[in-house]
Amino acid sequence: MTVVDPVLADVQKPTAQARGLPNAHYTDPDKFTEEREALFGSGWAGLAVASDVPEIGDAVPISFLEIPLLLIRGRDGVVRVFQNICRHRGMILVEEPRKIEGAIRCPYHSWCYSTQGQLVATPHVGGPGYNSHKDMDRTTLGLIEVRSHIWRDVVWINLSGSAPAFEDAMAELIARWAEFEQPLYHGGADSRFALTVNGNWKLAIENYCESYHLPWVHPGLNSYSRLEDHYNIEMDGLTSGQGTLVYRQLAGENGAVFPDFTDLTPKWDAGAEYLSVYPNVLLGVHRDHAFVIILRPNGPGQTEEYVHLYYATPDTDTALRERNAEQWKLVFEEDIFVVEGMQRGRRAPGFDGGRFSPAMDGPTHCFHKWAAGRIAEHRATA
Structure with a gap:
C-alpha cells in the first residue's frame, strides 16, 4: 500500500535508511487516541491472563x-x-x-x-x-x-470484532513455538508482580525486542548470555524479538532445578526466545519455565507492566520459584530507566525519530514498520 504521509513512509524504508516514529507518537494525546483504534482495536491485543480469574x-x-x-x-x-x-x-x-x-x-x-x-x-x-x-x-x-x-494463558481481545480468527492471525508464531503447546501452570502469588513505567508503551516493546542493550543495561545477564550469543527474530506484521543460545537454568542450593517441559528438541537444552507480540504482549520461553508480560498503557506517558511466571508442573519448589521471580524482576527493573529516559528524550524538538543499526535493530524496526503501516491503513479508511 502506498503511504501518503512522508513521515510514515520514512519509517517503512529498509532498516539502514529508515527513521523511527516521530516524537508525537510518544507524547501527543491525540496520537494516543489514534493508536487506540489503529494499533489496538483492529487486531488481537493482550488484556490479562486467565490465571487472574482462577x-x-x-x-x-x-x-x-x-x-x-x-x-x-x-x-x-x-x-x-x-x-x-x-x-x-x-x-x-x-x-x-x-x-x-x-x-x-x-x-x-x-x-x-x-x-x-x-x-x-x-x-x-x-x-x-x-x-x-x-x-x-x-x-x-x-x-x-x-x-x-x-x-499461553493470555486473554487476547479483539475490540473491533473484525480481526481474522486468532489461530489464523498468529499461525506463524504458534507454529514457531509448537513444542510448547502443552500445559502451563502459573506459579501463584509469588510468580506475579507489576511495574509502573513512566514511558510510552511502544518504548517498552522496542526495548524488549532487541539484545543490543544487554552489555550496558543487563551486565549480570550479559556475563553468561553475551551479546554474541543472541540472534534476531523478525516476523513482519506479527512479532519480533531475540533468542539466546546460552540459557542457564536456575538451581537451588541442593542442585534442584525446575522440571522441564516434555519432549523438547535439543535446541532448547541451552536456548531460549523472547518475543514482542504486537501490540502489547511480551513472551519468553525456556526449557523449564515461561513468562508473560501484559503492557497496559495509561495514556501516552505511562505504562503498567503485569508479569506472570509459568512452569511445566503444578508443584514447584517455593524457594526456587521465589528466586526466579526475584531474578526476573531485577532484569525488568533494569530496563525502566532506559524506557523512561527515551520518553524524556521525546521532548527534544530536534529528534527526528532516530536511526536503526542495520545489524542490531532489525527487530525494533520491524515493530516500527508494523505500527506505521497500521496507522497509514487506519487513516486511509477513516
Missing part, C-alpha cells in the same frame, strides 16, 4: 485504554470479557476484584446479569412491583461481550 465467579474490572472491561470466569468455567457497564444507564458494574456469588448486580437500579452475561432481573422496570415490561426484551440486553481468545 475460580468460577472470579471477576476483575480492568480499564483498558480507558475502556471499562470486566474479566470473569462464568459458572460454566469459561473465561469471558464484557464491557463493565449496565445496559440500562451505562453504570459501572464491578469496581473492585471480587467473587460473584450470585448475579452481577448494578448498584444503580439493581439490574442483574448472570456470569455468562445474560440479563436476568430488572426490578420495577414496568413500574413499582412490576419487574418486566412488554417493550423490554431482556434477551437483547445482555452484557456487551468483547471477542476474546486464550493462548
Whole structure:
C-alpha cells in the first residue's frame, strides 16, 4: 500500500535508511487516541491472563485504554470479557476484584446479569412491583461481550470484532513455538508482580525486542548470555524479538532445578526466545519455565507492566520459584530507566525519530514498520 504521509513512509524504508516514529507518537494525546483504534482495536491485543480469574465467579474490572472491561470466569468455567457497564444507564458494574456469588448486580437500579452475561432481573422496570415490561426484551440486553481468545494463558481481545480468527492471525508464531503447546501452570502469588513505567508503551516493546542493550543495561545477564550469543527474530506484521543460545537454568542450593517441559528438541537444552507480540504482549520461553508480560498503557506517558511466571508442573519448589521471580524482576527493573529516559528524550524538538543499526535493530524496526503501516491503513479508511 502506498503511504501518503512522508513521515510514515520514512519509517517503512529498509532498516539502514529508515527513521523511527516521530516524537508525537510518544507524547501527543491525540496520537494516543489514534493508536487506540489503529494499533489496538483492529487486531488481537493482550488484556490479562486467565490465571487472574482462577475460580468460577472470579471477576476483575480492568480499564483498558480507558475502556471499562470486566474479566470473569462464568459458572460454566469459561473465561469471558464484557464491557463493565449496565445496559440500562451505562453504570459501572464491578469496581473492585471480587467473587460473584450470585448475579452481577448494578448498584444503580439493581439490574442483574448472570456470569455468562445474560440479563436476568430488572426490578420495577414496568413500574413499582412490576419487574418486566412488554417493550423490554431482556434477551437483547445482555452484557456487551468483547471477542476474546486464550493462548499461553493470555486473554487476547479483539475490540473491533473484525480481526481474522486468532489461530489464523498468529499461525506463524504458534507454529514457531509448537513444542510448547502443552500445559502451563502459573506459579501463584509469588510468580506475579507489576511495574509502573513512566514511558510510552511502544518504548517498552522496542526495548524488549532487541539484545543490543544487554552489555550496558543487563551486565549480570550479559556475563553468561553475551551479546554474541543472541540472534534476531523478525516476523513482519506479527512479532519480533531475540533468542539466546546460552540459557542457564536456575538451581537451588541442593542442585534442584525446575522440571522441564516434555519432549523438547535439543535446541532448547541451552536456548531460549523472547518475543514482542504486537501490540502489547511480551513472551519468553525456556526449557523449564515461561513468562508473560501484559503492557497496559495509561495514556501516552505511562505504562503498567503485569508479569506472570509459568512452569511445566503444578508443584514447584517455593524457594526456587521465589528466586526466579526475584531474578526476573531485577532484569525488568533494569530496563525502566532506559524506557523512561527515551520518553524524556521525546521532548527534544530536534529528534527526528532516530536511526536503526542495520545489524542490531532489525527487530525494533520491524515493530516500527508494523505500527506505521497500521496507522497509514487506519487513516486511509477513516
